[in-house]
Amino acid sequence: MTDALLSVRNLRVEFPTRRGILTAIDDVSFDIMPGEVLGVVGESGAGKSLTGAAIIGLLEPPGRIAGGEILLKGQRIDNLDPEAMRKIRGKRIGMVFQDPLTSLNPLYTVAQQLTETIRTHMDVTEAEARQRAIALLDRVGIPAAARRIDDYPHHFSGGMRQRVVIALALCAEPELVIADEPTTALDVSVQSQIIDLIKEICAERGAAVMLITHDMGVIAETADRVAVLYAGRLAEIGPVREVITAAEHPYTAGLMGSIPTLTQDNARLVQIPGAMPRLNAIPQGCAFNPRCERAFERCFKDRPDPLDRGGGRKVACWLYDAVNAGTKETADV
Amino acid sequence: MSDALLKVEHLTRYFDVSKPWLNRVLEREEKQFLTAVADVSFEIKRGETFALVGESGSGKSTIAKMVVGLLGASEGVIDFDGHRMTGTAGAEMRALRRRFQMIFQDPFASLNPRWRVGDIIAEPIHTFGLMKGAEVSNRVGELLDTVGLSAKDAEKFPHEFSGGQRQRIAIARALSSKPEFIVCDEPTSALDVSVQAQILNLMKDLQDEMGLTYLFISHDLSVVRHMANRIGVLYLGRLVEVADGKRLFTEPQHPYTRMLLDAVPDLALSGRRRKPVEGEIPNPINPPSGCAFHPRCPLAMPRCKAEAPHRVDTATGYAACFALETQPA
Numbered sequence: 241m242t243d244a245l246l247s248v249r250n251l252r253v254e255f256p257t258r259r260g261i262l263t264a265i266d267d268v269s270f271d272i273m274p275g276e277v278l279g280v281v282g283e284s285g286a287g288k289s290l291t292g293a294a295i296i297g298l299l300e301p302p303g304r305i306a307g308g309e310i311l312l313k314g315q316r317i318d319n320l321d322p323e324a325m326r327k328i329r330g331k332r333i334g335m336v337f338q339d340p341l342t343s344l345n346p347l348y349t350v351a352q353q354l355t356e357t358i359r360t361h362m363d364v365t366e367a368e369a370r371q372r373a374i375a376l377l378d379r380v381g382i383p384a385a386a387r388r389i390d391d392y393p394h395h396f397s398g399g400m401r402q403r404v405v406i407a408l409a410l411c412a413e414p415e416l417v418i419a420d421e422p423t424t425a426l427d428v429s430v431q432s433q434i435i436d437l438i439k440e441i442c443a444e445r446g447a448a449v450m451l452i453t454h455d456m457g458v459i460a461e462t463a464d465r466v467a468v469l470y471a472g473r474l475a476e477i478g479p480v481r482e483v484i485t486a487a488e489h490p491y492t493a494g495l496m497g498s499i500p501t502l503t504q505d506n507a508r509l510v511q512i513p514g515a516m517p518r519l520n521a522i523p524q525g526c527a528f529n530p531r532c533e534r535a536f537e538r539c540f541k542d543r544p545d546p547l548d549r550g551g552g553r554k555v556a557c558w559l560y561d562a563v564n565a566g567t568k569e570t571a572d573v
Numbered sequence: 574m575s576d577a578l579l580k581v582e583h584l585t586r587y588f589d590v591s592k593p594w595l596n597r598v599l600e601r602e603e604k605q606f607l608t609a610v611a612d613v614s615f616e617i618k619r620g621e622t623f624a625l626v627g628e629s630g631s632g633k634s635t636i637a638k639m640v641v642g643l644l645g646a647s648e649g650v651i652d653f654d655g656h657r658m659t660g661t662a663g664a665e666m667r668a669l670r671r672r673f674q675m676i677f678q679d680p681f682a683s684l685n686p687r688w689r690v691g692d693i694i695a696e697p698i699h700t701f702g703l704m705k706g707a708e709v710s711n712r713v714g715e716l717l718d719t720v721g722l723s724a725k726d727a728e729k730f731p732h733e734f735s736g737g738q739r740q741r742i743a744i745a746r747a748l749s750s751k752p753e754f755i756v757c758d759e760p761t762s763a764l765d766v767s768v769q770a771q772i773l774n775l776m777k778d779l780q781d782e783m784g785l786t787y788l789f790i791s792h793d794l795s796v797v798r799h800m801a802n803r804i805g806v807l808y809l810g811r812l813v814e815v816a817d818g819k820r821l822f823t824e825p826q827h828p829y830t831r832m833l834l835d836a837v838p839d840l841a842l843s844g845r846r847r848k849p850v851e852g853e854i855p856n857p858i859n860p861p862s863g864c865a866f867h868p869r870c871p872l873a874m875p876r877c878k879a880e881a882p883h884r885v886d887t888a889t890g891y892a893a894c895f896a897l898e899t900q901p902a
Contacts, residue, residue, distance in 0.1 A: 283765035427628035432836040457838030498770030500799035509770035
């Protein structure tokens with residue numbers, strides 16, 4: 241598709257170590273449309289945050305993009321020099337990190353940090369930048385913004401700090417915001433405020449959001465589409481409602497069943513045996529095969545590519561391959 | 574009641590957060606106290622799972638530590654199976670100690686990395702002198718088997734295990750002194766959901782087999798709903814509501830409980846419009862007067878500001894709220 245805002249094509253991220261190369265992200269492809277909220281879920285170590293870091297060019301060495309390409313409005317951004325990338329970061333792609341305490345500089349006031357960012361990316365005077373900053377803080381729901389703008393980050397509570405970080409991410413009016421676990425460090429009552437805020441403010445400005453989280457509930461309430469990662473690979477991607485209510489990949493189905501809900505009663509939770517493999521021990525074939533109840537011969541030999549299931553849905557599972565349609569349960573295409 | 578295994582009455586804990594003496598004298602400041610737990614009373618019946626939920630700073634973990642005796646209570650009493658625990662020491666306390674154990678949140682911090690798994694699990698057995706010699710290693714093997722690991726794992730070190738497996742080791746250690754009561758302080762919040770499901774299932778199975786009683790502490794309402802028979806909701810160190818497990822979710826009484834339930838992201842995709850939550854938890858050093866929740870409460874009345882509400886019985890348990898007093902449910 242050409243009209244995608246961000247296009248990730250066969251992304252591969254590697255970490256060379258003394259004991260060989262670890263592939264942390266292996267052949268992951270997805271698109272983000274303008275104004276869309278794409279949720280990215282997975283358990284720890286699935287490569288969610290690394291995908292975000294790779295897009296924005298903040299991979300920690302020795303991590304490196306070893307293959308594939310990342311396109312922002314058709315322009316490649318994965319091979320830009322650091323200076324050119326710096327212009328995109330903040331200006332065209334904003335970032336909200338998990339821990340609001342570490343993503344703000346404790347030695348500068350909020351005003352200094354916001355105006356610096358605004359003036360880096362926009363041609364405005366100090367006074368104009370300050371005005372913009374106050375308006376933004378006001379927009380993200382900080383009471384008495386004009387007064388509080390001169391406070392230091394430690395004067396703010398966790399939820400308020402995350403609001404400041406959101407203001408910081410949005411101050412240059414980016415086209416894409418990457419939010420990496422934006423609510424994980426917050427309490428539930430504050431979490432819902434922040435989710436609503438991100439949703440509202442991005443819709444208002446037409447910014448697309450890549451929301452990285454391990455919390456399916458957050459995804460269900462926020463995202464338009466969801467991508468499920470497992471061991472650095474894309475397991476399933478599709479519209480959020482379908483993926484949640486009728487997961488096709490056995491991993492997604494197991495994941496959904498293992499989450500206790502507030503409405504359903506089951507004596508036992510569905511459990512997926514075992515744990516996600518370590519990066520140096522990813523099995524041959526499908527990475528999920530040792531834990532999959534429905535695994536068959538082919539799963540241990542060949543790695544499944546995401547198969548198009550219609551309706552914008554892709555599932556990387558041999559169960560849905562036409563070749564098996566006769567032997568396995570008839571795929572309901 | 575005789576079927577109460579644990580009875581907590583008017584439990585209160587202050588922490589002294591004052592500046593050093595010289596600063597206080599020079600800056601003419603009073604001593605400052607943080608009230609982590611204020612006048613909390615509840616009972617846990619034999620064989621049930623009683624859960625405490627609350628946001629950070631609500632005093633969940635402080636209560637857990639006081640119940641197992643890792644922290645002293647400033648005021649109030651804790652009775653375990655008819656024995657007063659506050660003020661008890663020596664041999665009598667030792668005998669009681671064997672009967673309750675604790676599982677901690679972070680399995681990476683709660684296991685000594687220099688000890689073999691077998692020694693970690695055997696430590697309570699040695700401490701209480703329950704067994705000797707070969708019996709001990711047999712028992713360790715049995716316990717590992719119970720929690721879904723293999724007896725051979727006793728030779729390994731904790732770093733060889735994943736988070737979920739380590740939590741299994743922590744559970745085996747808690748079980749090794751044959752306790753009746755286990756305090757679980759956020760046992761799954763450091764784990765991924767698929768592993769969380771394994772641990773929660775294991776804990777339920779063990780409860781059925783051994784008739785264990787749990788005090789289950791968590792911030793995750795859906796986990797609590799899955800596990801608990803009765804639930805207590807904490808806000809700023811105060812117990813605002815206690816209700817029967819599932820009914821807390823269908824018939825929440827206290828306005829804070831309602832707010833908390835409203836805030837949980839909805840996996841069922843019902844598309845319900847959430848009421849926006851107002852404000853954040855206030856500073857516990859200077860909590861609001863009267864009912865601690867009144868600045869955020871949609872039902873607040875002048876009275877809530879002036880006096881602290883007392884416990885009133887509700888259809889599902891009890892709650893502390895003036896709004897429930899005036900219009901009985």
